[in-house]
Amino acid sequence: MSRRQIRFLTLVRREVSRFLKIKRQTVGAPLLETFLYISVFGAALGSRINTLHGFKYVVFVIPGLIMMAWAINAFSNNASSILQQKFQRSIDDQLSSPASPTELLFAFSLGGFLRGMVVSLLTFIAASFLVDLPVDHVLVLIPALFLVGFFFAQLGVLIGVRAEQFDDVAVAQTFVLQPLIFLGGVFYSASLLPQPFQTLTHFNPVYYMINLVRYGFLGYTEANVALSLGLLTAAVLALYAVNHRLFATGYKLRA
Amino acid sequence: MALQITDLVKRYPTGTEALRGVSLSIAEGEFFGLLGPNGAGKSTLIHCTTGLAQPTSGSIRVFGHDAIDHYEQARLGVGLAPQDLNLDWFLTVEETLDYHGGYFGMPRKDRRERTGELLEAFSLTDKKDERTRTLSGGMKRRLILARALMHRPPLLILDEPTAGVDVELRLELWHYVQRINQEGTTILLTTHYLEEAEQLCDKIAFINGGEIVATGTSGELAARFGVASLEDAYLELVGRKELSRGLIPDEVAS
Numbered sequence: 027m028s029r030r031q032i033r034f035l036t037l038v039r040r041e042v043s044r045f046l047k048i049k050r051q052t053v054g055a056p057l058l059e060t061f062l063y064i065s066v067f068g069a070a071l072g073s074r075i076n077t078l079h080g081f082k083y084v085v086f087v088i089p090g091l092i093m094m095a096w097a098i099n100a101f102s103n104n105a106s107s108i109l110q111q112k113f114q115r116s117i118d119d120q121l122s123s124p125a126s127p128t129e130l131l132f133a134f135s136l137g138g139f140l141r142g143m144v145v146s147l148l149t150f151i152a153a154s155f156l157v158d159l160p161v162d163h164v165l166v167l168i169p170a171l172f173l174v175g176f177f178f179a180q181l182g183v184l185i186g187v188r189a190e191q192f193d194d195v196a197v198a199q200t201f202v203l204q205p206l207i208f209l210g211g212v213f214y215s216a217s218l219l220p221q222p223f224q225t226l227t228h229f230n231p232v233y234y235m236i237n238l239v240r241y242g243f244l245g246y247t248e249a250n251v252a253l254s255l256g257l258l259t260a261a262v263l264a265l266y267a268v269n270h271r272l273f274a275t276g277y278k279l280r281a
Numbered sequence: 282m283a284l285q286i287t288d289l290v291k292r293y294p295t296g297t298e299a300l301r302g303v304s305l306s307i308a309e310g311e312f313f314g315l316l317g318p319n320g321a322g323k324s325t326l327i328h329c330t331t332g333l334a335q336p337t338s339g340s341i342r343v344f345g346h347d348a349i350d351h352y353e354q355a356r357l358g359v360g361l362a363p364q365d366l367n368l369d370w371f372l373t374v375e376e377t378l379d380y381h382g383g384y385f386g387m388p389r390k391d392r393r394e395r396t397g398e399l400l401e402a403f404s405l406t407d408k409k410d411e412r413t414r415t416l417s418g419g420m421k422r423r424l425i426l427a428r429a430l431m432h433r434p435p436l437l438i439l440d441e442p443t444a445g446v447d448v449e450l451r452l453e454l455w456h457y458v459q460r461i462n463q464e465g466t467t468i469l470l471t472t473h474y475l476e477e478a479e480q481l482c483d484k485i486a487f488i489n490g491g492e493i494v495a496t497g498t499s500g501e502l503a504a505r506f507g508v509a510s511l512e513d514a515y516l517e518l519v520g521r522k523e524l525s526r527g528l529i530p531d532e533v534a535s
Contacts, residue, residue, distance in 0.1 A: 029386030036383025044371045115367035119428070122331040122361055123384035124353040281293070281325070281334035 034129050037120060041137025045103055052103065056145045057152075060095050064088065064153065067213055078215055079246050085160075088153050089243040090212035090236045095149050096142035096171060097178040097235075101203060103138035104182030105195040112186075112279070121280060127273035131183065131266075139179040146171065160244060166251060167242025173258045174235045178203075180265040187272050187279060206232045217248050231261060282342070283309045283358075283436045283467035284330065289339035291325050291491075299325040301491040302339070307469060307484075309344075309435070312462045314482035315471045318519050322491040323471040324364060327440050331361045343436060357385060360434030364441045364471075366421040368413035374424055375400065375409040378431050385432035392431075399427040402457070419450045426454065430461070437461070439470045443477060455481060475512045485511070487518050494518055 027035075045052040068084030075083040111117035120130060153159055161167060185198045210216075210232030216224055227233050234254040241247035247254075273279070284307040291300040300322045307313045315323050328334035330341055332352055341348035343355040368377060375396055382392035400406045403423040408416065413424065422442070429437060439458065443451045459481060462468050472478055478485055479499045486496040495502055495518070499511045506514040509527070516522045 027388070032386045032388060033384055036380055039383070040369075040372075040380055043376075047371055111369070114370060115363075115365050116369035118333055118361075118363065118367055119369070119381060120384055122333055122356060122359075123381075124356045124386070125384060126353070276335055280332065281328055 030129070033123065033125055034133060037125060037129060037133030038136050038140075040120075041103075041107060041133060042140055044107055045137065045141045052099070052141055053145055053148070056095055056099050057148055060091050060145070060149045061152070063091055064156070068157075081244055081246065082157070085157055085244070086215070086240075086246075087213055088157065088159055089240040090210075092146045092149050092153070092243075093171065093174055093236055093239040094207050094212050096146040096175045097207060097232075098142075098199070098203065099145045100138035100142035100175050100179040101182040101185070102195070102199060103141045104134055104179055105186040105189065105198070106192075107137055108134055108183060108186030109189045109192065109195055112189075117279065121276075127270065131269055131273045134183050134186075135176065135179040135269075137179075138182050139175045142175045142178070146175075161242070162245035163242050166238065166255070170235070170238035170242050170255065170258070173255070173262055174239065177235075177258065177262045177265060180262065180269055183269050184265065184272070187269070187277065190278075206230055211236050211248075215248065231257075234258065283307050283311065283344060284469065285340075285342040286326070286330070287340045287342075289326065289329060289341060290337045291322075291329055291334060292337045299491050300329070300336075300339075303488070303491070303493055305486060305493060305496075307436075307467060309467055310462070310465055312459075312468045312481055312483045313470065314478035314485040315469060315488055316473075316475065316478055316485055316515060317471075317488035321488045323488055324440060325491075326488070327361065327363075327438055327469070327471065331359055331438065332356060357432070358435050360429035360432065360437045362426045362429035362437070362439045362442050364444065366418070366425060368416075368421060368424060368428075370412065370414045373410050373412055374405055374416070377413055377424060377428055381428045381431045387432060395431060395433070399430060403427045419446055422446050422450065422454075426457075435465070436467045436469065439468065439472075441471055441473065443472065443474060451477075475515055479511050487515065489518055 064084065067087050072083035078086040185195055189195050209227065210230045211227065216227040216233060219227060234249050234257060237247040237249040238251065238254045238258065241251055284305070286303055286305040289300050289303040292298045303326060317323055325334055329336045330343065330348060343358045346354040346358065348355040372380060378396040378399055379392050382395060387395065400409055403426065405420065405423060405427065408420060413421065416424065426442060443454055458468060470478065470482060484496065485499060485502060487494045487502065495505050497505060502514045503510055506517040508514050508517060513525050516524055
């Protein structure tokens with residue numbers, strides 16, 4: 027293994043070991059939260075709703091919950107990890123190492139990406155035992171989930187680098203991220219909304235992400251799949267470019 | 282040269298000029314002291330050398346490698362023990378060393394051996410599985426120094442390594458750094474303890490207001506300022522010669 031590979035794997039290992047050391051909080055709590063959603067919206071409320079576009083309500087909701095778990099965990103992991111390390115200045119150990127800005131950015135991104143993946147995968151496995159969850163278009167589902175995970179991992183890095191206090195992360199998560207995710211159609215079909223809310227939903231990027239993931243699982247979508255994948259890829263690349271610039275210039279990381 | 286700094290300027294976005302054209306040469310194997318009051322630019326100079334701050338202009342070469350354009354090679358040659366106890370709370374003592382070695386590309390077997398060696402050398406073997414936040418201040422200071430040495434850097438930078446440590450640990454650290462210096466490691470030390478600089482350093486530079494004011498041995502600096510000791514030279518530098526111990530009345534001194 028080359029010096030560079032050892033370095034990169036160690037940077038990633040640090041991020042993964044961080045969330046595994048506090049797995050009750052970083053993996054257990056999000057899993058419980060997802061199951062509470064499934065219980066409340068699927069079992070309790072869902073029993074009052076016949077079907078949605080031909081699917082049992084709980085089946086309609088689960089793809090969005092899997093996506094939401096990946097998104098929120100990827101975001102919050104990276105934002106918190108970077109901010110904590112900035113506070114303790116322990117990040118200086120990585121910053122003064124020979125690691126390049128690209129290596130640092132990828133390693134910090136992968137921490138949250140992998141945490142989101144673990145939570146989503148566990149949610150998927152458990153949900154598969156509870157309900158009959160189809161996987162109709164695996165070749166759309168996997169790239170869609172990976173792109174969503176990477177997008178929110180990048181967003182977490184961006185907020186973590188910019189943040190100066192924990193409040194900054196909480197504000198981004200509570201006032202921006204969660205409303206976008208909840209109003210993107212995790213729990214409902216946007217086509218059922220009255221105007222102007224239906225049109226407004228189309229301006230929410232999360233709407234397209236949920237539709238992609240739902241299409242991957244159920245084969246049902248309200249948005250054009252190819253266009254959504256294209257836009258999501260463009261958004262991921264744009265966000266990556268912004269973050270790369272921040273790491274290359276040392277913005278709020280190096281004095 | 283182990284470290285060659287030429288016309289280094291660091292201006293912060295606020296407009297503060299922390300370094301105003303600093304030039305400095307540290308020969309291989311030298312024990313070099315950098316003295317100056319708080320805010321003189323010592324830490325900024327160290328941060329520019331280790332990549333924690335970005336110089337506005339000027340050049341820094343570590344064993345001939347440009348610290349900006351060829352930072353990978355340059356940083357491999359430097360070990361930094363910072364002033365702050367900036368340990369990662371999520372890691373144990375052993376992991377702190379292991380991860381640091383990994384960041385510098387050391388293979389696992391080498392990391393394991395080196396970690397064992399340093400834990401032993403700094404009397405941290407019993408604490409190896411403890412999280413860093415549970416350590417005492419002295420233990421943290423030892424670990425910071427061990428971490429800086431983990432990748433066997435030929436240039437060791439010690440930024441106020443003995444601030445707030447007890448007498449035994451201070452002397453222990455002195456012995457250790459003197460030994461590794463004799464074994465060939467170049468050392469750049471910043472300290473507020475003039476006695477420490479006098480005891481350890483071959484050469485000393487005074488930095489004030491972002492500029493190197495004088496460089497030489499302890500004796501040369503005293504002679505340059507026309508005083509009897511390094512401490513008096515330092516007081517001349519900061520414009521506080523009225524504080525000289527020579528001016529304390531005998532009855533108070535006794």
